[in-house]
Amino acid sequence: DTEVTQTPKHLVMGMTNKKSLKCEQHMGHRAMYWYKQKAKKPPELMFVYSYEKLSINESVPSRFSPECPNSSLLNLHLHALQPEDSALYLCASSQGTGTVTDTQYFGPGTRLTVL
């Protein structure tokens, strides 16, 4: 089973709203990732959690706040977003083996629109 689930599938929010994206995996993976993807572009890494600790923050604005409550769950809290933050947000997980074979498996994504 290589399933990563994400909720919600679609989200429309105003610039003053606070919302959260949720990602869950039950594969026993110890690394989880958030990506942002604009149309016709490759995904851009935002954050990496390894064994529930933040290991990479790609200089993401503070209006995006990640949280890893446990090894199966990853949240992305959103606050005071801008229209240019509208994108597909992808979550991924991998075993976290620390080797080059460590394969990422992605969820279906959340399409976010900021008005």
Added chain:
Amino acid sequence: AQKITQTQPGMFVQEKEAVTLDCTYDTSDQSYGLFWYKQPSSGEMIFLIYQGSYDEQNATEGRYSLNFQKARKSANLVISASQLGDSAMYFCAMRESRRGLTYDKVIFGPGTSLSVIP
């Protein structure tokens, strides 16, 4: 400089024909992993195939195979017997390892849009 190059922004292939999607990469590391992902219009990134830098044989997975030429730093994806459902964006990606430390970050190429024509 781009670490992963996919020179074909868009490709067309006739149904049931084979197609090759190009990927070249740049790394000075001896140990690295190469991945191909498929992204249909629905958005989900689907893992297709993996090739390790030390693997002696080209990877195969069903209708997908990887033409790995290490000296030329290329890892082209070959899809045999194309189907309409193969229409999607395809991304080549790489995970590097340096001095025994594997990076958490995976680098993606710009992608190739494949359209299968009936």
